[in-house]
Structure formats: C-alpha cells, structure tokens
Amino acid sequence: MNSGTAKWQRNIFIASFIIPTLIFFCIFTIYPVAQGLYYSFFDWSGMSDTKTFIGFDNFKEMYHDPIVWRAIGNDYFLVAGKVVGIMVLATFFAVALTRFGFKMAGFFRSIFFIPNVISVVVIGVLWNFIYNPQIGFLNAFLSLFTKEQVTITWLGFTDHTIWMLLPPAIWAGIGFYMILLIAAIQSIPASYYEAASIEGANQWTQFHRITIPLVWEQIKVSVLNIMMTTLNGSFVIVWIMTEGGPDNSTQVMGSYLYQMAFRQYHFGYGASIGFVILILSLITTIVLQRLMRHETVEMS
Amino acid sequence: MIMKKKFAALGIATILAAVSLTGCGSNKNEEASKSPSASPSASTPAATESASAPASESPDNTVKLSGDFEIQYFVGGYGDKWWKKVIADFQAANPDLNVKESGGPKINDQMKPRWIGGNPPDFVYIDGAGLNDRQMVEDGQLEDLTEWLKDAKNVDGELITDILAQPAQQFDGKVYNIPLVLNSWGIFWNKGLFAEKGWAEPTDFQSFLDVSDKIKAAGTTPFIHTGKYPYYINGSILYPAIVSANNNDFTVLQDMAANKEEAFRSPAVLAALNKIVALRDKGFIDKASIQINHTDSQMLFLQNKDAFIPNGLWMPNEMSKDVPEGFNFGFIPSVTQDAGGKVVANTSTATVAIAKNGKNKEAAKAFLQFVFSKAQASQWAELSGAPSNIKGDISSSNAPSFVKDAAKFLTDPNTVVIPTITYNADVDKAMMDATDALTISKITPEEWVERVVAVAKKVAK
Numbered sequence: 001m002n003s004g005t006a007k008w009q010r011n012i013f014i015a016s017f018i019i020p021t022l023i024f025f026c027i028f029t030i031y032p033v034a035q036g037l038y039y040s041f042f043d044w045s046g047m048s049d050t051k052t053f054i055g056f057d058n059f060k061e062m063y064h065d066p067i068v069w070r071a072i073g074n075d076y077f078l079v080a081g082k083v084v085g086i087m088v089l090a091t092f093f094a095v096a097l098t099r100f101g102f103k104m105a106g107f108f109r110s111i112f113f114i115p116n117v118i119s120v121v122v123i124g125v126l127w128n129f130i131y132n133p134q135i136g137f138l139n140a141f142l143s144l145f146t147k148e149q150v151t152i153t154w155l156g157f158t159d160h161t162i163w164m165l166l167p168p169a170i171w172a173g174i175g176f177y178m179i180l181l182i183a184a185i186q187s188i189p190a191s192y193y194e195a196a197s198i199e200g201a202n203q204w205t206q207f208h209r210i211t212i213p214l215v216w217e218q219i220k221v222s223v224l225n226i227m228m229t230t231l232n233g234s235f236v237i238v239w240i241m242t243e244g245g246p247d248n249s250t251q252v253m254g255s256y257l258y259q260m261a262f263r264q265y266h267f268g269y270g271a272s273i274g275f276v277i278l279i280l281s282l283i284t285t286i287v288l289q290r291l292m293r294h295e296t297v298e299m300s
Numbered sequence: 301m302i303m304k305k306k307f308a309a310l311g312i313a314t315i316l317a318a319v320s321l322t323g324c325g326s327n328k329n330e331e332a333s334k335s336p337s338a339s340p341s342a343s344t345p346a347a348t349e350s351a352s353a354p355a356s357e358s359p360d361n362t363v364k365l366s367g368d369f370e371i372q373y374f375v376g377g378y379g380d381k382w383w384k385k386v387i388a389d390f391q392a393a394n395p396d397l398n399v400k401e402s403g404g405p406k407i408n409d410q411m412k413p414r415w416i417g418g419n420p421p422d423f424v425y426i427d428g429a430g431l432n433d434r435q436m437v438e439d440g441q442l443e444d445l446t447e448w449l450k451d452a453k454n455v456d457g458e459l460i461t462d463i464l465a466q467p468a469q470q471f472d473g474k475v476y477n478i479p480l481v482l483n484s485w486g487i488f489w490n491k492g493l494f495a496e497k498g499w500a501e502p503t504d505f506q507s508f509l510d511v512s513d514k515i516k517a518a519g520t521t522p523f524i525h526t527g528k529y530p531y532y533i534n535g536s537i538l539y540p541a542i543v544s545a546n547n548n549d550f551t552v553l554q555d556m557a558a559n560k561e562e563a564f565r566s567p568a569v570l571a572a573l574n575k576i577v578a579l580r581d582k583g584f585i586d587k588a589s590i591q592i593n594h595t596d597s598q599m600l601f602l603q604n605k606d607a608f609i610p611n612g613l614w615m616p617n618e619m620s621k622d623v624p625e626g627f628n629f630g631f632i633p634s635v636t637q638d639a640g641g642k643v644v645a646n647t648s649t650a651t652v653a654i655a656k657n658g659k660n661k662e663a664a665k666a667f668l669q670f671v672f673s674k675a676q677a678s679q680w681a682e683l684s685g686a687p688s689n690i691k692g693d694i695s696s697s698n699a700p701s702f703v704k705d706a707a708k709f710l711t712d713p714n715t716v717v718i719p720t721i722t723y724n725a726d727v728d729k730a731m732m733d734a735t736d737a738l739t740i741s742k743i744t745p746e747e748w749v750e751r752v753v754a755v756a757k758k759v760a761k
Contacts, residue, residue, distance in 0.1 A: 048439030049418040049657070133588040134600055156527065156590035158742045243528055246590050247737040264725040265435045 033278065039271035046267025058272035068273070071251045072280070074162050078169060078252065079230045079284070083223050085170035086177055090222070093174065094181035095207060099193075109182070113175035120172060120233075124240025127168040131155050131241075155242055155250075162250045169230075169237055177222045184215040220292045227288060231281045253277045366396040369663035370421035372411050373403040374428035377614050378481065378650070378684035383425075385683060390670050397663055415441060415655075422658035423667055426477060427650035433469070433477050434557075434722040436653070442476040443654040443661060449475055452665070454673045463672065465691050465710065466647055466719045477653035478668065479720050480680070482689040482710055483613050484633050485535035485646045491628040493604050501630055505575060508608075508635040512584045515607045523579060524606035526597045527590035527739065530732040533576070536610030538735060540644035541572030541636035543718060548642055550718045557721045559760040564753045573738060573745035575636050580739055590740050602627060608635075612648050613706045617685045633709060642716045645709060649689065649720045681707070730755040 040058055044051035062068045093112055097105045115123065130137045131154035142150040154164050188210065196206050212219075235254025238244060244251035244259060251259070253273055261270025373383045380403055391399045402411060402421055408430030414420050420441065426433050436442050449468065452460045461467070465482050468475045487502070494501055499515060502508035512522035525533040539553055546552045546568035555563030563569075579585055586606050589597065594611075598619050601609040609615075616629050633645035652671065654664040670676070677690035681699035687707040699707075710717055723731070734748040743751070 045435055045439050047412065047415055047435060048441065049416055050440070131591070132596065133591070134586075134605060151587055153587050153591050156587070156740065158737075158740055242591070245733070245736060246527060246740065247733045247742060259729075262430070264729055265432065 036271045036274050039268055040275050042268040042271075043266075044268040045265040046261055046270070047265065051268070054268070058269050059276075061269065062272060062276065067248050067251055067256060068253075068276075070248065071253045071256045074250060075231055075234065075252045075280075077162055078165065078234050079227050081163075081166040082169050082173060082230050083226050085166060086173045086226055087219065087222060089170065090174050090177035090181055091219070093178045094185055095211060097178075098182055098185045099203070099207075099211070109179070112178055115172045116175035118172070120236045121240055123168055123172045124237050128155075128241055131164060156246055157249075158246075159249060161242065161246065165234075165237060165241060165250060168241070169234070172237075173226065177226070180218050180222060181215055184218040185211060188214050220289075223292065224285060224288055227284055228281055231277060231284065253280075364396055365394045365660075365663045365666055367660050367663070368398045368400060369423070369660045369667070370400040370402060371423045371425075371667070372407055372421040373401070373425040374407055374431070374650075375403055375405050376428045377618060378427075378686055382680050382683040385679060386671060386676060390667055393670070394663070394666070418657050420655040420657055422660045422664040423652065423654055425480070425650065425652050427481075432722065432725060433651055433653070434471065434724060437471045437476050441656055443656045443658065443664075444474055445476060445478070445654065446474045448665065449478070452669060454669045456673050456675075458673075460669070460672045463674070463691050465689050466649070466717060468651075469720045469722065477651035478672070479647075479649040479651045479689040480671070481648075481650045481684075482687045482707075483648040484706060484710060485532075485540075485610065485612050485648055486631050486633040487536060487635050488601070488609050488611055488615060489607055489630045490601075490604060491630040492626045493607070494630065499607070502608075502632065502635045504639045504641060505636050506639055509578070509582070512579075512582070512607070516582075516584065520604070521586040521606045522584040523589075523608045523610075524586040524597050524600055525589045525610050525739075526592065526594045527736055528593045530735045531728070532594065532597075532610050532612075533739070534731060534735055535612070535646050535648065536634075537576060537579075537636060538572055538731075539646045539718065540634035541575050542568050543644045543646075543716060544634065544637040544641060545569075545571035548644065548716045550644075550716065550721075553718060553721050556727075556756075557723050559724060559727060559756040561753055561757060561760075564749055564756060569749060570745050572636065573748050576735070576738055577745060580741065585739055590736060598622075613703075614686060631706070631709075633715065642714055643709075643712075644716045644718065646718045647710070647720060651720065724756075724759050726759050727752065727756050 039051075041053060041055060042051040043054045043057070093108075097109055118126075129135070133139055133151050133153045133156075136154070138154060139150045139152060142152070155161055157164075192210050192214075193206055196210060201209065232254065234252045235258060238250055238252050238255045239258065242250040244255045248256075253276065257270045257273040257277070260266045260273065371383075371387060373380070375383075383401070383403055387399055387401050391397065400421075404410070405428070408428055411421065412430065424431070426436070433442075445468075449461060454460050454463065460478070464478070466479050468478045487508075489501065491501070493499075497515075497518060499511050500507060502511055515522045525537075542552060543550045546566065552563050552566055552568055556569075586600070588600070592600075597606075597609060598611070598615060599622065600606050602619060602622055602624060613631070616623070633643050637644060652668065654661055654668070658664055672690060674690060674692040677688040677692045678699070680686070680688040680690075681703050685699070685703060687699075687703055687710065691711070709715060730752045734743065734751045737743045738745065738748050
C-alpha cells in the first residue's frame with residue numbers, strides 16, 4: 001500500500017514536469033506545424049475568409065518553380081559555407097586560445113564572442129554599410145591600394161551575390177561555437193598532452209590525434225546546429241541585406257516563403273514552402289548524423 | 301516495464317488531451333471573432349426624422365447614424381493627424397454613433413485575423429504593407445460601390461465623382477475603392493546645384509540625356525535609383541515612358557494590370573524599356589543603385605553624389621531632417637517624353653473602401669460622404685503633407701509649398717495623369733525583378749517582355 005502511494009506520488013511528480021511542457025509543445029510546435037501542413041493544401045491569399053482546396057498542387061507548382069530550386073541551392077550553399085567557415089575558424093580560435101596559453105586569451109575570447117550578442121538585424125545593417133559601393137568600408141579599404149576609387153557593387157553581382165552573405169553569417173556565428181569547443185578542450189586532461197609531448201608528438205599530431213577525437217561530439221553538435229539554424233534562419237540576414245535580390249539571386253527558402261506568403265498573397269504556397277523546409281531539415285539532419293557517425297572516444 | 305507502459309499511456313493521453321484542447325481553443329477563437337461587438341440592430345440606422353436637427357453637414361440628415369462604427373487606418377508617411385481630426389469631426393457630427401478607430405503602423409497585420417475571420421472593421425484605408433486593393437477585391441473583401449458612387453453626394457451636396465481629381469480604379473468594370481491621396485512619381489534634382497554648375501533642367505528625354513552627358517563629364521553620376529525596391533524606377537521612368545510611347549494613352553497600363561498579353565507585347569513597352577537601356581549603356585546609372593534601399597539612394601542624392609533620382613513627391617517630407625542647406629528640390633513627373641510632348645504623371649495613391657462584411661455600412665458610406673469634401677481636402681493637404689484627390693484650390697491652405705506645386709502639376713491640362721493602377725502582385729514582382737536585371741545588363745528588353753508575359757499568362761489562367 002505504502003509502496004503504491006509512493007509510486008503514485010512519484011508519477012504525479014514526474015507528470016507535473018512533463019505535462020505542462022508537453023501541452024506547451026503541442027500548442028506552440030505541433031499545432032502550428034499541423035496547421036502549416038493543412039494550409040499547404042489550399043489556394044489561399046492569407047487575407048480572404050475563403051480558401052480553395054487544391055490537394056498537392058502547391059507542391060507540384062514548387063517543383064516547376066525555378067526560384068524554389070535556386071533558393072534550395074542557396075540554402076545548402078550557405079549551410080556548406082557556414083559549416084566549413086565557422087567550424088574551421090572556431091576550432092582554430094578555440095585551440096589557439098586554450099592550447100598555447102598566451103596572456104591575451106581572455107580578451108580575444110570576448111572579442112570573438114561579441115558578434116553573438118549583436119542582433120542579426122544589426123549585423124545585416126552593419127555589413128550593408130561595409131558592402132556599400134559608395135560609402136562602404138570595403139571599397140574604401142581596397143581603394144588604398146589602387147590608383148582609382150574602387151566601386152565594386154558587392155551585393156549587386158548578376159550571379160554570385162550569395163557569396164557575399166557568407167562573411168557576415170560566418171562572422172556572426174564563430175563566437176558561440178568557439179566557446180563550445182573551448183569548454184570541450186579545457187575538459188581534456190593536460191596529462192594527455194604531456195604524455196604525447198614526452199613521446200615526441202608535435203602540436204599538429206596532438207591536435208588531430210587527441211583534441212579532435214575528444215571534442216568530436218561537440219563538433220558534431222555544432223555542425224548539426226549550424227545546419228538547422230541556417231536552413232530555418234537564414235531568412236533574417238537575407239531579408240535585411242538583399243531581400244532575395246537582385247533578381248532573386250540571393251533568395252533562400254525562408255525569404256521566398258515570406259515573399260510569396262506576405263508580399264504576393266500566396267499563403268498556401270508559402271505554407272508548402274515551409275513544409276518543404278521542415279522536410280529538408282529533417283533529411284539533412286539524418287544524413288549528417290550518419291555521415292558523422294564516429295567511434296566515440298571516451299576519456300577514462 | 302509496467303512503469304514505462306504507464307508513462308507511454310500517460311504521454312499519449314496527454315497528447316490527445318492537448319490536441320483536443322488546441323482544437324477547442326481555435327473553435328472558441330472563431331466563435332469569439334464571429335460575435336461582433338455591435339448588435340445587429342445597431343448596425344441598421346434608425347430612420348428617425350430629426351426635425352429639430354440643424355440642417356448642417358449631413359445632406360441625408362434624415363438618417364440618424366447610430367451603433368458602432370469602426371475605422372481601420374494605417375499610419376505611415378502621411379501620419380495620423382488628419383485621421384484623428386476627421387474622425388473627431390465625424391464623431392461630433394454624429395453623436396449617437398460610437399466611432400472606434402483602429403490605427404497604427406502595424407494595423408494591417410493586427411487586423412488580418414479579423415478580415416480572415418469574416419469580422420472586419422466597417423471602413424478601411426488601404427495603404428502600407430499587407431493591404432493590396434486588387435487582392436482584397438479578388439478575395440471578395442470589399443463592398444461593391446459602383447451603383448452607390450454613381451449618384452453619391454458629399455456633405456456639401458456635391459456629386460463625389462465630380463470632385464475627384466482622379467477617378468476610382470475599376471476592377472472588371474466595378475468600383476470598390478476610392479482614391480484619397482493624389483501623389484505623383486517623378487524625377488528630382490537639386491536646383492541649387494544645377495544653377496551653380498550651369499546645367500539645364502530637363503523637360504524631355506533628349507534634354508535629360510544631354511544634361512546627363514554634361515553631368516557625367518563634370519564627374520558626377522547622373523542617375524541613382526533604388527535597386528532593392530525597383531518600383532521607384534518602374535513608377536517614375538518605365539510606366540510614364542510606356543504611356544508617352546503609346547501616344548499618351550494610359551489604357552495600355554490598365555490592360556497590363558488586367559494581365560492582357562498583348563499589352564505587354566505592345567511596341568510602347570519595348571520603346572520604354574529601350575530608354576532604360578539607353579541610360580544604362582551611356583553609363584548614367586549609378587552602379588550602387590542595384591544593391592541599395594531608398595534611404596541610401598536618397599542620402600547619396602542629397603549629398604549631390606548623383607544628380608537625378610526617381611522618387612515620389614513624399615521624398616522632401618521623408619528626408620526633411622537630412623536636407624542640406626541650399627538644397628532646393630526640382631521636380632518633373634516624367635522625363636521620358638519626346639521634345640514638346642506632354643508630361644506624364646504616374647500617380648501614387650492610397651484609397652479608402654468599405655468592408656463587404658462590415659456591420660455598419662450606412663455609417664461607412666456617410667463617412668465617405670464626409671471625407672470627400674473640399675474642407676477635408678485642404679485639411680488633408682495641411683495635416684498629411686500630400687495633395688488630396690479632391691479637386692480644389694489649396695493655394696490658400698497651410699499645406700507645404702511642394703504639395704501646392706505638385707497639386708498644380710497634377711491639375712495642369714498639359715499633364716497626362718495616369719490614374720491609380722494596381723498590378724497583380726506576381727506580375728508586379730516580375731516587372732520589378734526584370735527591370736533590375738535589365739539595369740545590370742543581365743537581360744534584354746525582349747527578355748523582359750517574355751519573362752513578364754509568362755507570369756501574366758499564368759496569373760490570367
């Protein structure tokens with residue numbers, strides 16, 4: 001009897017934690033996702049009180065929409081560029097700030113982290129000024145080395161403007177992942193490195209034989225997180241800097257969703273784009289997890 | 301194990317409960333949104349004769365307005381001073397009516413659920429992002445005013461259609477909204493700079509090209525536009541150029557708005573696009589244009605880094621804090637006409653309409669009659685800094701001088717005034733993208749036409 005009451009109390013206790021969270025999760029995540037999927041089967045302006053059921057027509061139209069394919073290409077370009085850029089630089093900085101023990105490490109850690117506390121909107125505006133062809137920093141800097149004033153329109157190339165969105169996105173992302181890796185590296189016992197040094201291993205060998213295997217879990221989490229936040233969140237930087245232009249060359253799925261749903265009054269189509277983003281994120285997560293499956297090295 | 305099963309069951313039960321709860325929530329919301337605050341009886345004006353009422357403002361003062369009456373107005377570049385004033389005046393004239401105002405810069409988004417839920421405000425001012433008259437008409441959100449407007453008189457007893465400077469736009473021959481503002485797109489320059497450098501102010505396309513050559517030779521870039529929002533260059537250069545090339549007949553633009561393929565394929569469109577190509581190929585267009593927004597392009601113009609800018613008449617007001625001393629705005633509605641040809645003014649407007657599902661349409665119509673009067677016209681010009689769409693002399697009002705100048709331009713018999721035209725949003729976007737691509741040599745004028753025709757065809761289906 002007593003054990004039954006204890007068990008019951010335990011269940012109540014656990015339920016009191018799970019149920020409210022679950023309810024909020026259902027209301028704020030499951031329900032909107034289900035609603036989004038529901039709207040994707042309709043031809044709806046987003047303003048009208050009537051909608052027309054059109055089955056999979058929105059998805060069929062997406063298949064034939066060249067901007068959708070370009071947007072998906074841009075999304076994965078940003079994912080690849082950010083994963084490589086952020087991970088290489090964040091790992092490099094993390095190793096530099098922990099393994100070489102120089103005095104200014106704390107200062108640099110703060111400096112590198114600053115972009116993370118700035119709103120993406122501010123970052124977008126800031127980099128717009130850097131890229132401004134007339135009064136921008138970049139052209140002014142380049143003009144120091146040329147006879148004539150440099151007037152490159154950094155965000156106005158006919159084809160490769162999307163490249164220009166990588167530096168701000170990488171710059172804004174490094175700090176957080178650097179801190180994550182610093183924490184991981186600091187948890188590696190110094191004795192490993194000492195033993196390796198005695199055995200004659202140089203810094204590079206130590207890096208790829210000790211540091212990388214022991215922080216692999218953090219690297220994996222970082223890569224997945226960069227991928228997910230990019231597929232779901234590059235909308236902000238794109239919208240602030242180019243609004244998908246010129247001529248849709250920097251459109252990503254998020255910005256195209258916004259454009260179609262709220263600027264061109266195709267809410268149903270926008271919802272179907274949203275659903276595709278969800279599916280792409282899920283597939284990419286699974287693929288990346290498989291690709292990065294690695295024997296887990298545990299510290300004993 | 302049993303424990304695990306119990307938790308699983310508990311979890312499933314909770315999900316089911318939550319799902320049903322969310323269902324309840326949405327149903328309740330719909331219920332709530334469908335129950336209007338105004339009682340049905342209140343929306344039908346009591347037809348009580350008020351013999352003692354002074355024969356004042358209301359021409360049909362036999363009908364005493366009562367009940368709730370809600371006005372939705374967006375607050376943007378024109379501010380909300382006029383709205384506050386006119387609503388207060390209307391309330392004073394109709395003490396039994398409970399006028400509710402829903403205004404603000406985000407009001408279009410805030411009211412969206414009510415439009416979707418079939419419980420919109422009675423009266424709407426269509427301006428700002430999120431509201432598009434053509435889309436609202438297609439969605440069946442606006443009241444058909446065609447018959448009513450034919451003999452509707454304002455509070456002064458004048459026929460409303462007689463005093464409108466520009467007629468209402470027709471959608472398949474029907475009228476749903478009436479233009480309240482009459483603004484114009486056009487080309488600006490700095491008169492001070494032009495006088496100082498001895499540059500001639502442009503009057504037609506040839507003189508525009510000639511002076512641009514001089515400007516370029518003097519080391520200044522002749523022309524900057526807002527590539528991030530290409531509707532500035534479309535509104536100020538392309539559309540007037542199309543009308544000029546079409547013997548000043550603007551019906552070609554109306555046909556374009558009706559998604560007629562032959563309109564886009566008309567030689568006038570190609571001729572106009574080739575004028576943009578001429579500017580591009582002569583190196584007159586500032587390279588920075590393609591990537592900058594309106595504020596940046598306006599700042600560069602105000603710094604005299606560029607001589608001409610396509611923009612709307614609201615620009616001097618918008619940039620008033622940044623206008624340097626000695627900067628004197630010169631303005632012409634179009635530069636794309638041949639020598640001796642008429643100036644073409646492409647109007648930019650904001651309209652007012654009555655919601656089809658509104659509860660108090662009588663009050664909404666009375667408000668239209670109240671708003672479209674000469675007294676309100678000069679009050680609008682004074683409080684919003686833009687010309688009103690009501691004919692009338694505002695020279696004696698306190699309106700800013702450039703507003704008076706603009707009004708003069710728009711009422712000049714030698715100006716071809718393009719009435720309000722709203723393009724389909726998809727076609728509009730295609731035209732903007734294509735113009736951007738044209739200015740950076742990515743496409744040819746023929747490709748511009750093909751691109752836009754493809755979208756127009758798809759939309760027309």
